[in-house]
Amino acid sequence: MRRPLVALFSAAALLITTTLSACGSSPDKPSTPGQPDAVDVGVIAIVDVAPIYLGKQQGFFSKRNINLNLTTAQGGAAIVPGVVSGQYQFGFSNTLSLLVATEKGVPVKAVCNGNTSTGKDGEDFGGLFVKAGSPITSPKDLVGKTVATNTLKNIVELSVRASVKKAGGDPAGVKFTELPFPDMLPALQAGRVDGVFVVEPFQAAAVAAGAKKIASSFVDLAGNLTISMYFTSKQLATSNPDLVARFTEAMKESLAYAESHPDDVRTVLGTYTQISAEVRAKLTLPKFPADIDKASVQSVGDQAQSLGLLTKAPDLNLLP
Amino acid sequence: MNRTALSLLGLATFAAIGEVAPRIGLVPAAYAPPTSRIAVALADEAATGRFWLALRDTVLTWALGLAIAVVAGVVIGVLLGAVPVLWAVSSSTVEFLRPIPSVALIPLVVVLYGSTIRSTVVLVVYAAFWQVLLQVLHGVADVDPVARDTARVYGLGRWARVRYLVWPTALPYVVTGVRLAASVALILAVTGELVVGSPGLGKEIEVARQSAAVPLVYALVTVCGLLGVLANVATRAVERRVLAWHAAVRTEVGT
Numbered sequence: 001m002r003r004p005l006v007a008l009f010s011a012a013a014l015l016i017t018t019t020l021s022a023c024g025s026s027p028d029k030p031s032t033p034g035q036p037d038a039v040d041v042g043v044i045a046i047v048d049v050a051p052i053y054l055g056k057q058q059g060f061f062s063k064r065n066i067n068l069n070l071t072t073a074q075g076g077a078a079i080v081p082g083v084v085s086g087q088y089q090f091g092f093s094n095t096l097s098l099l100v101a102t103e104k105g106v107p108v109k110a111v112c113n114g115n116t117s118t119g120k121d122g123e124d125f126g127g128l129f130v131k132a133g134s135p136i137t138s139p140k141d142l143v144g145k146t147v148a149t150n151t152l153k154n155i156v157e158l159s160v161r162a163s164v165k166k167a168g169g170d171p172a173g174v175k176f177t178e179l180p181f182p183d184m185l186p187a188l189q190a191g192r193v194d195g196v197f198v199v200e201p202f203q204a205a206a207v208a209a210g211a212k213k214i215a216s217s218f219v220d221l222a223g224n225l226t227i228s229m230y231f232t233s234k235q236l237a238t239s240n241p242d243l244v245a246r247f248t249e250a251m252k253e254s255l256a257y258a259e260s261h262p263d264d265v266r267t268v269l270g271t272y273t274q275i276s277a278e279v280r281a282k283l284t285l286p287k288f289p290a291d292i293d294k295a296s297v298q299s300v301g302d303q304a305q306s307l308g309l310l311t312k313a314p315d316l317n318l319l320p
Numbered sequence: 321m322n323r324t325a326l327s328l329l330g331l332a333t334f335a336a337i338g339e340v341a342p343r344i345g346l347v348p349a350a351y352a353p354p355t356s357r358i359a360v361a362l363a364d365e366a367a368t369g370r371f372w373l374a375l376r377d378t379v380l381t382w383a384l385g386l387a388i389a390v391v392a393g394v395v396i397g398v399l400l401g402a403v404p405v406l407w408a409v410s411s412s413t414v415e416f417l418r419p420i421p422s423v424a425l426i427p428l429v430v431v432l433y434g435s436t437i438r439s440t441v442v443l444v445v446y447a448a449f450w451q452v453l454l455q456v457l458h459g460v461a462d463v464d465p466v467a468r469d470t471a472r473v474y475g476l477g478r479w480a481r482v483r484y485l486v487w488p489t490a491l492p493y494v495v496t497g498v499r500l501a502a503s504v505a506l507i508l509a510v511t512g513e514l515v516v517g518s519p520g521l522g523k524e525i526e527v528a529r530q531s532a533a534v535p536l537v538y539a540l541v542t543v544c545g546l547l548g549v550l551a552n553v554a555t556r557a558v559e560r561r562v563l564a565w566h567a568a569v570r571t572e573v574g575t
Contacts, residue, residue: 042434045526045530045531072517072523073434073435073517074515074517074526078430078435082435085431087434181530182532186348186351189348201531209350272527273527273530274524274533274536275531275533276533
C-alpha cells in the first residue's frame with residue numbers, strides 16, 4: 001500500500017516545482033540608464049501592420065530611444081496574453097477583441113489606431129464574396145446560408161451581420177463557420193460555404209478567381225471603422241507612462257507616414273510577408289489615420305452588445 | 321538496376337505525377353501547383369537570406385531540443401533504471417506525463433515564453449525525452465542477471481557496474497531511442513514554429529500561407545521533408561559508428 005502513496009507525493013512535489021518555476025519566470029525588463037529601451041511588440045504578419053514596420057525602417061522609434069523588436073504571433077489570441085504577462089510591451093489586436101477583453105477584466109489599454117477601413121463601399125481592403133455565378137446577389141440572400149469567418153463571434157462575423165441587416169435580411173438567420181482566410185476561397189469554390197469574408201491579399205485572389213463582391217462589410221458596420229489598435233497593459237501604462245508616450249508618438253508618426261506613402265507600404269509588405277510583387281502592386285490598402293475613431297468603436301460595441309457578444313455597454317475607458 | 325537508381329526513379333515518377341495532375345485539371349492548379357512551379361518558388365526563396373535564417377533556426381531548435389532530451393533521457397534513465405526505489409517512486413508520474421501530447425502544451429509555452437525558440441525547444445524536449453527515457457529504461461533492465469551477479473561477486477562498485485555492464489548493454493537501446501527522438505524532435509520543431517510562431521521554417525510556411533503564396537508553401541514543406549531525410553541518414557550513420565562492435569548481433573540492418 002505504500003507505493004501509490006509515495007508516487008502520489010512525488011507527483012504533487014513535481015507539480016508544485018513546475019508551478020513555482022513558471023511563476024518565477026515572468027520576464028521583467030529593467031531599463032538601463034543611457035541604453036535605448038528594448039520594446040517587444042506582438043504583431044501579426046498581415047497587411048494591417050505595415051506602418052509599424054515602416055516606422056521602424058524610417059527610424060521613428062530609434063530616434064525616441066526605443067529599440068523596437070517585432071514578433072509575429074498567430075493572432076490576437078496569443079498577443080493579448082503576451083502583453084498582459086509582460087512578454088510584449090505592446091500588441092496589435094482588433095477592436096472587438098479588445099472590447100471583449102476589457103469587459104472580461106483583462107487589464108489592457110489602447111494607445112493608438114492600428115488600421116481603419118477605407119470607408120468606401122466597394123473599395124475597401126476586405127469584402128464579402130460569393131462564388132462566380134452564384135444566385136446570391138445581396139447580403140440578405142445569405143439568410144439560411146453559410147458564411148465563413150476567420151474567427152467566430154469576432155469583428156468579421158459582426159461586420160457580415162451588419163451587411164445582412166443593412167440589406168434588409170435577418171442577421172440571426174445566417175450560419176457562420178470558422179475558416180482561416182487562406183482556406184476560404186477554396187471552400188467557396190468547392191461549394192462548402194455560400195459566402196466568405198476575406199481581406200487582402202485574399203481579396204485580390206478572390207477577384208482574380210472571378211468571385212463576386214456583394215458587400216464591403218467593414219463599411220456597413222461603421223463609417224471610418226477602427227478595425228484594430230495598438231495596445232499595452234494597464235500595468236505598463238501606469239508604471240512607465242514616459243515609454244508609452246514615446247511609443248505612441250512614434251507609432252502615430254509611422255501611421256501618418258504610411259498614410260502618405262502608399263508605395264512605401266507596398267514595398268515594406270515584401271519584407272515581412274511573402275505577398276507576390278504583382279499582388280502587392282494592386283491590392284487595396286487600409287487607411288492608417290493616427291487617431292482612433294471613437295464613434296466607430298462605440299458603434300462596434302453597441303452592435304456587439306445587441307448580438308450578445310458583449311453583455312454590457314462597451315467600456316470606452318479602454319481608449320486613450 | 322541497383323537500389324539507388326530505383327529510389328531515384330520512384331522520386332522522379334512522384335515529381336512527374338505532381339507536374340501532370342494539376343496541368344490536366346485533376347487537382348486545382350491554384351491550390352496544388354505543378355512540381356516545376358514549386359521548384360521555381362524554392363529556387364527564388366533559396367536566393368534570399370531570410371530562407372537560410374529560417375533553415376538555421378529550425379536546425380538549431382531541433383538540435384538543441386534533441387541534445388537536451390538525449391542527455392536528460394540518458395542520465396535520468398540510467399538513474400531510474402539502476403536505483404529500483406527511484407523507479408518505484410517515479411513510474412506512476414512517468415506514466416502520467418508520457419502520454420500527454422507535446423502539442424497540448426502549446427498554450428502553456430505560449431503564455432510562458434511567447435513566440436520564441438525557447439517555447440518550441442520545450443515542446444521538442446518534452447516529446448523527444450520520453451523516447452530516449454523509455455529506451456534507456458528497457459536497456460538498463462536488459463542487463464544479463466548472471467553478468468550482474470558476477471560483477472557483484474567480483475566487487476565492482478556502483479560506478480564501475482554502470483560503466484562496464486549497464487552502459488554497453490543499454491547502448492543499442494539508447495541509439496534506437498535517439499533515432500526515434502530525432503524524427504519526433506523535427507516534427508515538433510516544425511509544428512511549434514507553425515503554431516507558436518517561433519522563428520524557423522514552420523513560421524515561414526505560415527507567413528507564406530497568410531500571403532497567398534501557395535507554391536512557396538509547398539516549397540518550404542519540401543525542405544522540411546528533406547530535413548527529415550537528412551536527420552534520419554545522419555542518425556543512422558552515427559548508429560553504425562557507435563555500434564560497430566555490436567553490429568554482428570543486431571538483427572536490424574541499417575539502410
